[in-house]
Amino acid sequence: MKDLITAALDGVKLKILVFGPQVHTPSGEERVAKLQAKRIQIREHLEADGHMVAYAEDLVDPSIGVPGGDAFFQELVIMREYDMIVNIVDQPGSIVEATMIAMKTHLAAKAMLFQDAAYAGGLVAQACRTAKDLGAHVQQFQYPQDLDECHLLGHVADRVRLVQKMKYLA
Numbered sequence: 657m658k659d660l661i662t663a664a665l666d667g668v669k670l671k672i673l674v675f676g677p678q679v680h681t682p683s684g685e686e687r688v689a690k691l692q693a694k695r696i697q698i699r700e701h702l703e704a705d706g707h708m709v710a711y712a713e714d715l716v717d718p719s720i721g722v723p724g725g726d727a728f729f730q731e732l733v734i735m736r737e738y739d740m741i742v743n744i745v746d747q748p749g750s751i752v753e754a755t756m757i758a759m760k761t762h763l764a765a766k767a768m769l770f771q772d773a774a775y776a777g778g779l780v781a782q783a784c785r786t787a788k789d790l791g792a793h794v795q796q797f798q799y800p801q802d803l804d805e806c807h808l809l810g811h812v813a814d815r816v817r818l819v820q821k822m823k824y825l826a
Contacts, residue, residue, distance in 0.1 A: 668820040675753045676744030741767040758783045764790035
C-alpha cells in the first residue's frame, strides 16, 4: 500500500516558485551567502523530484512595455500561475514578495514563508502574520542552525507532499 500511495503522490508534479536572496551574484556576506545556498538547494531538490521550479527574477521580462512591464506587476501575474510559492523572507526583494502575498488571499493560500525568528517583531513579521491569516504557512527558522541542519528543506519537502495530496484529491 505504501508503494501505491507514494506512486500516486509522485505522479503529481507541481509548478513551484522559490523566492529569497537573488542567487546570480554570490554574496560576500556570510548570512546572505548561506540563504542563497539554501534557495539553490531547495530548487535543486525539487527539480530532482521532477517538479517545475523557477525563480521569478528569471521570468520577469523588462522588455514588456507599460502598463504591465514593471517587475512588481509581472511577479503578481507569475505567482498566480504557480501551484506553490516558497519564500525565504530576508532581503528587500523577498520582503516585497512576502508583502504581495499578504495582500492576496489566492497567493497566501499557496505560500510557504520562512522568517528568521530573530526578526519576529516589526513590519516584515506583521506582513508574514497577515499572510498566515490569509492561509499561508509561515515557518520561523533559527539562523544559522536551521540552514546548516537542512530544516528548511525538510519543511519544504513536507509541504510539497501536502500540496501534492491536495492536488491529487481535487
